[in-house]
Amino acid sequence: MIPAHVPADRVVDFDIFNPPGVEQDYFAAWKTLLDGPGLVWSTANGGHWIAARGDVVRELWGDAERLSSQCLAVTPGLGKVMQFIPLQQDGAEHKAFRTPVMKGLASRFVVALEPKVQAVARKLMESLRPRGSCDFVSDFAEILPLNIFLTLIDVPLEDRPRLRQLGVQLTRPDGSMTVEQLKQAADDYLWPFIEKRMAQPGDDLFSRILSEPVGGRPWTVDEARRMCRNLLFGGLDTVAAMIGMVALHLARHPEDQRLLRERPDLIPAAADELMRRYPTVAVSRNAVADVDADGVTIRKGDLVYLPSVLHNLDPASFEAPEEVRFDRGLAPIRHTTMGVGAHRCVGAGLARMEVIVFLREWLGGMPEFALAPDKAVTMKGGNVGACTALPLVWRA
Numbered sequence: 001m002i003p004a005h006v007p008a009d010r011v012v013d014f015d016i017f018n019p020p021g022v023e024q025d026y027f028a029a030w031k032t033l034l035d036g037p038g039l040v041w042s043t044a045n046g047g048h049w050i051a052a053r054g055d056v057v058r059e060l061w062g063d064a065e066r067l068s069s070q071c072l073a074v075t076p077g078l079g080k081v082m083q084f085i086p087l088q089q090d091g092a093e094h095k096a097f098r099t100p101v102m103k104g105l106a107s108r109f110v111v112a113l114e115p116k117v118q119a120v121a122r123k124l125m126e127s128l129r130p131r132g133s134c135d136f137v138s139d140f141a142e143i144l145p146l147n148i149f150l151t152l153i154d155v156p157l158e159d160r161p162r163l164r165q166l167g168v169q170l171t172r173p174d175g176s177m178t179v180e181q182l183k184q185a186a187d188d189y190l191w192p193f194i195e196k197r198m199a200q201p202g203d204d205l206f207s208r209i210l211s212e213p214v215g216g217r218p219w220t221v222d223e224a225r226r227m228c229r230n231l232l233f234g235g236l237d238t239v240a241a242m243i244g245m246v247a248l249h250l251a252r253h254p255e256d257q258r259l260l261r262e263r264p265d266l267i268p269a270a271a272d273e274l275m276r277r278y279p280t281v282a283v284s285r286n287a288v289a290d291v292d293a294d295g296v297t298i299r300k301g302d303l304v305y306l307p308s309v310l311h312n313l314d315p316a317s318f319e320a321p322e323e324v325r326f327d328r329g330l331a332p333i334r335h336t337t338m339g340v341g342a343h344r345c346v347g348a349g350l351a352r353m354e355v356i357v358f359l360r361e362w363l364g365g366m367p368e369f370a371l372a373p374d375k376a377v378t379m380k381g382g383n384v385g386a387c388t389a390l391p392l393v394w395r396a
């Protein structure tokens with residue numbers, strides 16, 4: 001049923017998990033909404049608002065006071081089960097928990113991690129290069145962030161395969177695990193490491209965060225679990241999706257491959273621009289007060305969906321938004337790929353470094369690559385859109 005306060009001309013039938021044509025092109029599927037009003041009501045998934053214009057996406061994302069993060073709304077059951085810290089917190093409580101997480105991911109630690117990320121990337125590439133082809137998603141994009149995460153929390157190499165299967169379920173859930181089972185499997189995997197780091201801190205990410213007090217007191221076990229879960233779920237499929245999109249762009253644009261091979265000094269700016277051009281994260285909010293936006297009223301209790309793609313690809317946000325122009329990255333780009341305001345990604349610096357290292361290592365170590373002519377690229381929608389298959393070929 002459509003609530004009485006939703007004007008009829010705002011109603012659309014748009015399923016965020018399966019936008020029309022998403023399998024072929026995530027971005028084109030979402031962009032269909034840019035032709036209509038700035039705030040629409042989708043009848044799918046129980047009914048919710050979608051911010052459908054750049055300025056509206058940005059404005060609502062920045063309104064953490066009236067739009068709460070607590071429930072992770074649109075995905076049924078997800079928020080209740082996951083209870084992420086700090087993602088699902090508001091106000092002063094959020095700030096108290098976010099601060100130690102920010103400290104743990106501070107830029108000096110990110111810089112120190114770079115050689116390890118480089119080593120992980122090189123090792124993966126070594127086995128791929130002689131093959132002459134790969135499915136970039138399952139052979140590289142999904143594995144790199146998983147190995148980086150495990151390096152971050154100092155998990156020994158021999159303990160890694162167990163998380164691989166879980167990693168696949170996180171990035172490409174096939175329905176074989178419920179949200180509860182996924183949460184449980186992640187907790188079971190992470191718990192021995194959390195327990196050890198709480199008792200005897202080392203210099204890994206979990207230790208750094210958990211040894212910072214929360215509002216002047218130590219973390220409880222439950223809070224520690226919820227935070228570590230957030231880091232695991234927040235830093236895998238997002239990075240995998242981004243690296244997949246970057247590789248897709250380069251496969252389609254050999255001229256950009258050539259340019260970045262010849263001018264590796266352009267890679268940081270290119271990474272920023274590619275991250276703007278290929279945003280795949282969308283978030284949910286729950287209105288805790290009435291909010292007027294784009295000429296309509298979001299009522300207290302309504303759900304709102306904020307897709308970064310509809311900000312970054314709105315021609316009112318960026319000139320010719322679909323064109324990748326590396327010189328855009330020479331100045332800070334006001335994109336929403338990593339979010340806006342109070343909840344802006346705490347892993348943004350780490351993610352950027354991963355994309356830069358990927359570009360540098362892949363372009364430096366692999367020959368020119370292209371899409372496999374006989375196989376299809378496929379994509380998926382949802383809170384993190386992504387390529388689900390990206391067949392690449394090169395001369396071995």
Ligand code: HEM
Nearest residue numbers: 086087234235238239242281283338339343345346347351
């Ligand atoms: C390209 C990769 C990434 C993208 C696109 C991305 C995107 C985002 C976005 C859009 C948000 C805001 C969520 C909201 O407003 O509700 C966010 C928050 C967050 N991200 Fe990332 N992220 C990435 C990588 C990472 C990494 C590598 C980590 C950590 C290892 C991480 C951990 C988190 C956490 C903990 C939050 C919650 C912050 C808070 O609520 O205060 N993310 N991310």
